[in-house]
Amino acid sequence: MELSSGSSSSSKYGGRKVCDCGLPAKIFKSKTARNPHRKFFRCELYKEGGNAHCKFFRWVDEEEVKGWPRQALVEAQVEINEKNRMISQLKSTIMELRDDLEKHQLEMSSKNVEMETTVYRQRIVITGLTGLLVCAIGAIVFG
Incomplete structure (x- = not known):
């Protein structure tokens, strides 16, 4: 049509x-x-x-729009432009925050791996020291 x-x-x-x-x-x-x-x-x-x-x-x-309706349209367009600018800024901020979150998650993951490794090593040392302590007590008692 x-x-x-x-x-x-x-x-x-x-x-x-x-x-x-x-x-x-x-x-x-x-x-x-x-x-x-x-x-x-x-x-x-x-x-x-x-x-x-x-x-x-x-x-x-x-x-054709004349008088106050035209002014209202101009003001509405200004407001729309301002809101679009704010939306754009907020989207940018969201992207930055997501990037920061991913970085922190990677850092925490890497620190978590380090802590697990440290705990594992400490368990090996404690197990070894416990074995030595048992041997020393056995030597003293059965000596």
């Missing part, structure tokens, strides 16, 4: 958009892949079988 803009000297009366033939323009929703769900104004007689009608067509989001 690719529609093109025809002659459009549209105006608004009482807050309603009026097409070139003087009828109130209706709002429709696009069903095309190029503009999915995008709203547009169209003459209510557009594509009426055999009737003479205007070819009025205008995208809703391309209407």
Whole structure:
């Protein structure tokens, strides 16, 4: 449903958009892949079988915005840009924290291996000393 803009000297009366033939323009929703769900104004007689009608067509989001609504849109865009900047900073911070966490996990893993090695060696020494102590006591007692 690719529609093109025809002659459009549209105006608004009482807050309603009026097409070139003087009828109130209706709002429709696009069903095309190029503009999915995008709203547009169209003459209510557009594509009426055999009737003479205007070819009025205008995208809703391309209407000229003046006064305070325009200022509200500008302010909203500034806020959106600021939030996008904050999101970008937070994503960067998250990546840095993940990198730090991985480094600390590697350090802890390496320290854990060192501690396990130390404990193993201490057990061997204690086992050897216990054997020597048993031999010494046996030599004293049975001597």
